[in-house]
Amino acid sequence: MPGWNHLRQSRHERGYGRAWAKARTIALTRDLHLCQPCQRAGRTTPATEVDHITPKAKGGTDDLANLQSICSKCHAAKSAREAAEAQGRSLRTRTTFGLDGWPVWPEGR
Numbered sequence: 001m002p003g004w005n006h007l008r009q010s011r012h013e014r015g016y017g018r019a020w021a022k023a024r025t026i027a028l029t030r031d032l033h034l035c036q037p038c039q040r041a042g043r044t045t046p047a048t049e050v051d052h053i054t055p056k057a058k059g060g061t062d063d064l065a066n067l068q069s070i071c072s073k074c075h076a077a078k079s080a081r082e083a084a085e086a087q088g089r090s091l092r093t094r095t096t097f098g099l100d101g102w103p104v105w106p107e108g109r
């Protein structure tokens with residue numbers, strides 16, 4: 001499953017062009033360069049990226065209202081979650097079932 005390997009900036013981040021670069025700067029300035037998901041969780045983390053709150057794949061726009069500053073860790077987690085959702089399952093609730101029909105818990109529990 002893809003997801004956690006996406007800590008690097010993707011190729012198309014550069015391909016967004018000047019309008020995106022401008023919106024990105026405005027969003028970071030508005031959010032004081034702090035990761036918004038971390039802030040909501042009571043943490044103060046510098047943001048290194050700007051995220052679409054509603055992913056473009058789901059009809060989100062480049063409008064400032066749909067942009068939030070985000071740290072690479074939150075961004076990776078959000079992308080992984082969205083990828084999992086797109087595949088119709090969640091990373092957190094992935095459970096395997098044994099031959100007896102009961103869920104098999106990961107080792108080391």
Ligand SMILES: [Zn+2]
Pocket residue numbers: 035036037038045070071072073074075
């Ligand atoms: Zn964060």
